[in-house]
Amino acid sequence: MKNLSVYIHIPFCKSKCAYCDFVSFKCNQDMVKSYIKALCKEIESFDASEYIVDSIFIGGGTPTYLDLQDFKNIIDCIKSNFTLDLCEFTVEGNPNSYTKEKVEFYKSQGVTRLSVGVQSLNDSVLKGIGRIHTARQAQDCLKILVESGLDINCDMMVGLPYQDLSIVKEDFEYIVTSGVSSVSCYSLILEEGTPLFDAVDSGKVSLPTQDQTVDMYDTAKDILEKAGLQRYEISNFGKPCLHNIGYWSLKEYIGFGLSAHSFIGNTRFYNTSDLKKYLDGQDKITEEVLSAEDMRKEYAMLSLRMDSGINISDYIDKFGVDGYQKLLNEIDNDKRFYDISDKAIAIKSEFIYMSNSLIANLI
């Protein structure tokens, strides 16, 4: 039996944020029902006989948008189709869609970790990126979540319009005292096709510069680490998320739902992002079959996102001494940016925020 992570995509939101280019949209309850039906059908059709599921992540979209019965139907479906031995079960949601009742319900269903997209605790900043909650609602929500006793993760962003260092400082000082167990801190990536991209493109909205954004990130990092939430990945601090670590260590995972991605054996699949096709039951689409060499390169690409870097003995177990020698050659020109010990190869802390430039040399 092999360990498997399960990802469930819930593509519904009450309102779409101005920067978001993920597969999510507003929709009516009828459509939600048909979606859940298709989703359960997809789950049931997966041959799970050789797997034990050790982590579940229900993401979106806004999974907390679902009513309790819909949510329960999904969980029941997973439970009946998979052997579970869960170490972690995460649900994602928005500040104003979590209620005390929902939180208790999730807990009763075996959820161990709740993630909330706070992004900022400044109302002008929130408005600027089209969030539909206020700072006050986010703070109230955090209280409810923390009271549940579950692991709470809080998603935050830097590099946003109208944001400055003092705002970031206030935000994170509040967050570290709120009792969350982990924080994700992303910098805004402007994606083409989003309203925010157009607004910036036409000059209506301006973004902080690269330097200002990095200063915000550094400030956030300082505050988080001083409060004991150590960075373990470029954007993640505090108690590690096992599900995400699975992605970064080439663990097998199956994704169900619209546009969800899977990695089984050595093959990457994904589902259509066309809702109609999905509801009609379109099969998974093969994206790529990884060769041993691809695996070796991806492993480095993913592990180097983490502060712990590449574990040398794991690496040699997977790819042999020859593979390890190749890796050493590949990083040879960039050695000064790496910490190399006999146990691990990691990007030096001060360069981890520029990891793409280094990783691009390895693929």
Next chain:
Amino acid sequence: MSVRQEHIRNFCIVAHIDHGKSTLADRIMDVTETVSKRDQKQQLLDSMDIERERGITIKLTPVKMKYNYKGEDYYLNLIDTPGHVDFTYEVSRSLAACEGAILIVDASQGIEAQTLTNVYLALDNDLEILPVINKIDLPSARPEEAKQEIEDVIGLDASEVPLVSAKEGINIEQVIEQVIEKLPHPTGDEDKPLKALIFDSVYDSYKGAISLIRVVDGRVKAGTKIKMFATGKTYEVTEVGIFNPKMIEIDELMAGDVGYLCASIKNVSDTKVGDTITLATGGITEPLPGYKNVMPMVYSGIYPADGAKYGDLKDALEKLQLNDASLLYEPEVSVALGFGFRCGFLGLLHMEIIQERLEREFDLDIITTAPSVSYHVIKTDGSMVEVENPTNLPPQSEIDFMEEPIVRAFLYTPPEYVGTIMELCQDKRGVHIDMTYLDTTRVRIEYEIPLNEIVYDFFDSLKSRTKGYASFDYEIAGYRQSSLVKLDIMLNGEICDALSLIVHKDKAYARGRSIAEKLKEVIPRQMFEIPIQASVGSKVIARETVKAMRKDVLAKCYGGDITRKKKLLEKQKEGKKRMRQVGTVQVPSEAFMTILKFDK
């Protein structure tokens, strides 16, 4: 002399760009019921978009036309000439194949720079000039003033000048009749040994290099054994013919005729423009005057943007050279750019044409280094070396002095721009020679200016400072001693050879500063700080810094979409590949071109 020759007219049309040369040629062909030259253009030179886009007439093959005048048939050979200063020598050889020239003057613009250059070239070749005033249909036409300019500036009788509109087909017959009446016919001797002028050559993949010739004396046909004076090589003629405008094989070309000749010549460089053809045995001993081995005036390095495309670039240059003997290239290696070619061009336009053809016709991504000229370096041991690539400049200690090429520049402008043009010329180290008011609306200014200033940004500056009103032409005036220095650019402490320039010492500081500033804008931030320094010898004269990059991360991977992330990284890697590594610094291709850009 034969009656046959009395019925031949060999002529060309000369004009300033845009004054209507091609259109008039088209109309003359319409009137003589010859196939339209436009079809010929499509057929023969479909690929030469650049010239067409710039309104510069493409070199066309000559065309033989028939016209009945006063009951007798006349054969009119129209020989086209390229319309740009870079090709002055080629123009002069085409003119040498004619007895007369139609000079077009635009009824609203009057005489322009190339009008006069062409007139002088025609006069140098003893051509009879037949002025015509074109574009009389335009509301802005002022034919009387144009006539006055023809009389005052050129000194030709303008009383019978045909007033035409080539576009509307007005008065075209009058032009043809004046060609017959006023231009002399050829007067060669058909019985003397062969003497023919090569005025152009084209490459045909089946027939090899084809010589376009004007037979001065004698006759030539298939089987004739011929000799080229310039190369001394001998060939047996396989075919002769005329253009109507397609190639039509005929039995024989005789004195006075214009046509083509094939002789299994492999390479266009073996049929040199301006060379004389005679018989292999019993030929003449003195060639026709005026032959020059054309030397490139402007040089630049051309490199494939992707180093792996070196072979493709080489093939492309080889193919271009088949049709263009004036393009020279030889392999060169740059530390920054890898393997490429140092190419020599007749001038800046020629350079641009070649670069654009490489990109468009051969789909190559190329990096071009700043254009340079050929410097004479006189070393302390008395020897002289020619340096076309700044990197090859000998160490300062071995240099006694240097000389640079100087051009004589002729600028034509409305009087209100005289001040700004003189300022520009002074700024370009120009020496004022002469200034003439052609009439109340136009002034001719003459300057001597170093060619290396012209190749930098002279054209663009002139255009922008005179809102496009001034026209400009130049000829090479020789070499002159000059205080020149090598300006090096260092990136993170290492000299980038492809960015080195030879400049006048008084210009070094300003150029160094401007290049450093421009590089700062185009070199992306990298993982470390990059000092950009401009230096002359060991002295740093300008410095800028590209700050270290601080952020280069991807967004969260939602739902495990690793492939997308990998694709983004691969894109980044591709981007890196297109960059050039100078020491530790990644330099984007456009950085090498930035230094060519014109200073505001």
